[in-house]
Amino acid sequence: MFTDMEWQALQLSLAVATRSVLFSLPPAMAVAWVLARGRFTGRALLDAFVHLPLVLPPVAVGYLLLVLFGNRGPLGGWLLETFGIQLMFSRAGAALATAVMSFPLMVRAIRISLEHVDPGLEQAARTLGAGAFDRFRSVTLPLMLPGVLAGAVTAFAASLGEFGAVITFVSNIPGETRTLPLALYTALQMPGGEAVAARLAGLSFGLGLAGLALADLLARRVRALLGP
Amino acid sequence: MLEVSVRHRLGRFMLDAAFSAPAPALVALFGTSGSGKTSVVNAVAGLLRPDAGRVVLDDEVLFDAARGIDVPAERRRLGYVFQDARLFPHLDVRGNLGYGLRRSRAPARIAFDDVVALLGLEALLARRPRGLSGGERQRVALGRALLAQPRLLLLDEPLASLDAARRDEVLPYLERLRDQWQLPMLYVSHQFDEVLRLATHLVLMEQGSVVAAGSLAEMALHPALGRLAGEAAVGAVLDSTVTAVDGDTGLASITAGSGSLRVPAGGLVPGAPVRLQLLARDVILATEPPHGLSVRNALVGTVTAMQAGSAHSQRVAVDVGGVTVLARVTSLAAAELQLAPGMPVWVLVKAVSLRAAAHGSGGPRP
Numbered sequence: 403m404f405t406d407m408e409w410q411a412l413q414l415s416l417a418v419a420t421r422s423v424l425f426s427l428p429p430a431m432a433v434a435w436v437l438a439r440g441r442f443t444g445r446a447l448l449d450a451f452v453h454l455p456l457v458l459p460p461v462a463v464g465y466l467l468l469v470l471f472g473n474r475g476p477l478g479g480w481l482l483e484t485f486g487i488q489l490m491f492s493r494a495g496a497a498l499a500t501a502v503m504s505f506p507l508m509v510r511a512i513r514i515s516l517e518h519v520d521p522g523l524e525q526a527a528r529t530l531g532a533g534a535f536d537r538f539r540s541v542t543l544p545l546m547l548p549g550v551l552a553g554a555v556t557a558f559a560a561s562l563g564e565f566g567a568v569i570t571f572v573s574n575i576p577g578e579t580r581t582l583p584l585a586l587y588t589a590l591q592m593p594g595g596e597a598v599a600a601r602l603a604g605l606s607f608g609l610g611l612a613g614l615a616l617a618d619l620l621a622r623r624v625r626a627l628l629g630p
Numbered sequence: 631m632l633e634v635s636v637r638h639r640l641g642r643f644m645l646d647a648a649f650s651a652p653a654p655a656l657v658a659l660f661g662t663s664g665s666g667k668t669s670v671v672n673a674v675a676g677l678l679r680p681d682a683g684r685v686v687l688d689d690e691v692l693f694d695a696a697r698g699i700d701v702p703a704e705r706r707r708l709g710y711v712f713q714d715a716r717l718f719p720h721l722d723v724r725g726n727l728g729y730g731l732r733r734s735r736a737p738a739r740i741a742f743d744d745v746v747a748l749l750g751l752e753a754l755l756a757r758r759p760r761g762l763s764g765g766e767r768q769r770v771a772l773g774r775a776l777l778a779q780p781r782l783l784l785l786d787e788p789l790a791s792l793d794a795a796r797r798d799e800v801l802p803y804l805e806r807l808r809d810q811w812q813l814p815m816l817y818v819s820h821q822f823d824e825v826l827r828l829a830t831h832l833v834l835m836e837q838g839s840v841v842a843a844g845s846l847a848e849m850a851l852h853p854a855l856g857r858l859a860g861e862a863a864v865g866a867v868l869d870s871t872v873t874a875v876d877g878d879t880g881l882a883s884i885t886a887g888s889g890s891l892r893v894p895a896g897g898l899v900p901g902a903p904v905r906l907q908l909l910a911r912d913v914i915l916a917t918e919p920p921h922g923l924s925v926r927n928a929l930v931g932t933v934t935a936m937q938a939g940s941a942h943s944q945r946v947a948v949d950v951g952g953v954t955v956l957a958r959v960t961s962l963a964a965a966e967l968q969l970a971p972g973m974p975v976w977v978l979v980k981a982v983s984l985r986a987a988a989h990g991s992g993g994p995r996p
Contacts, residue, residue, distance in 0.1 A: 529710035530704075531733035
């Protein structure tokens with residue numbers, strides 16, 4: 403039904419989105435924590451900074467990544483020299499670009515769920531002998547889990563569809579950085595590629611539906627576990 | 631022994647409270663809403679860090695601003711029962727009860743099964759907090775705090791969110807803790823009837839300060855009590871014992887100073903410790919031996935002090951053989967009877983107006 407090229411794009415998209423979510427989850431939780439609970443000057447600035455990818459053109463984000471993480475960029479050069487990691491034109495770079503683009507969505511979902519966790523419950527845990535990490539693990543984390551899951555699913559879906567930042571930062575290399583939307587764009591550029599484009603669009607559609615259904619199922623499971 | 635002295639500024643509110651209380655005792659912090667009771671308890675628990683002061687429990691300094699000591703709340707080993715229970719919604723009752731128990735490093739003096747039996751939680755163990763009634767929630771919260779093996783139990787208006795029936799459901803358990811387990815407790819309340827039923831010691835608070843502190847019997851006579859609890863609640867509190875129960879008349883005799891009072895027996899047995907409140911408004915004073923009255927309780931005493939009460943009334947303190955009784959009389963009556971300190975009087979109390987409640991260890995439980 404699908405050609406090798408199409409399967410390759412699908413597998414690549416899933417791999418990039420998975421990596422993107424896994425790597426951005428811990429920092430997103432930390433930032434959400436700071437934004438929800440922190441009381442410091444500059445919080446509004448951090449909040450605005452985190453939300454920048456939502457309002458910037460994706461191509462601009464890709465360009466910024468190129469400047470920072472390109473092989474001659476301050477961070478990219480260091481990564482390449484020290485660890486031999488090249489982000490530019492690589493799958494890891496595609497994951498970074500999608501992670502940056504979906505980061506605000508993830509932070510937002512986690513932050514909202516964290517703001518709904520009653521600090522009184524953490525105080526209660528404290529009086530029962532639970533230290534800071536113990537409290538987080540045994541009370542806060544289970545109660546914010548619905549938000550973490552929602553954030554992860556949303557970010558995963560957004561990562562599957564990210565186009566501008568990816569093509570700008572890591573280009574459009576088959577098998578390395580050509581994810582579903584990039585393959586779809588490429589097919590449209592080719593004469594007679596409409597059939598391929600339609601199939602790829604259908605694939606994206608199915609993937610999106612499956613993701614939504616999964617998110618709904620997870621949310622219901624967690625709600626049943628936690629209560630209202 | 632619990633010693634508390636804390637100073638803390640919360641916006642425009644200034645908390646400056648100090649008291650000490652012996653242990654084991656049930657110390658009630660009593661005052662109107664906003665008098666700073668909860669802040670005091672939070673400072674003892676370690677949830678509020680006062681600007682200055684000290685908190686010492688049994689010779690262990692938990693907080694001392696001057697010496698820079700501040701034991702974290704999680705290592706103070708104090709149980710805390712919050713007004714709103716604060717059960718963990720993602721754990722069932724068993725999980726909630728076990729939360730503190732698993733984290734306690736002290737030897738388990740208080741056993742899981744004992745707490746479940748004491749608080750009647752057997753049927754609830756597998757349930758989630760959201761399905762519990764208010765009274766059940768508070769019982770679980772109480773059990774959870776107990777199982778953390780606390781040295782002192784803090785209770786912040788644990789009954790305030792409950793209706794009368796639910797309160798009566800939880801109160802006996804608190805009495806059992808006090809009497810059978812001898813667990814020291816610091817109890818916040820703005821309901822004087824709760825205090826009367828539970829407390830051995832009382833700390834009166836008003837606008838962030840401690841007005842007075844002492845045993846309940848002492849504090850019941852304190853002039854500030856009328857202002858804080860309402861004039862109708864003013865009256866002497868007697869902790870005494872039942873000397874005899876007469877089945878024919880349905881009356882029990884209770885020692886009161888040099889004399890004896892007869893009250894409706896309702897469930898009392900000879901030898902049982904009881905607590906009796908003689909409301910000042912129910913006490914009548916006579917300057918001559920009473921004749922031809924239906925009142926059966928007459929004690930001989932001497933006026934020791936007089937204070938102006940509210941609305942043209944006087945509060946008269948009368949010593950009846952080592953026990954002080956308060957009477958509320960109109961200023962007119964006080965003037966016409968020429969009541970004055972040192973004067974001998976007869977104290978009359980209607981038996982039906984007295985409510986005696988079993989109180990203290992060994993007494994029958996409601």
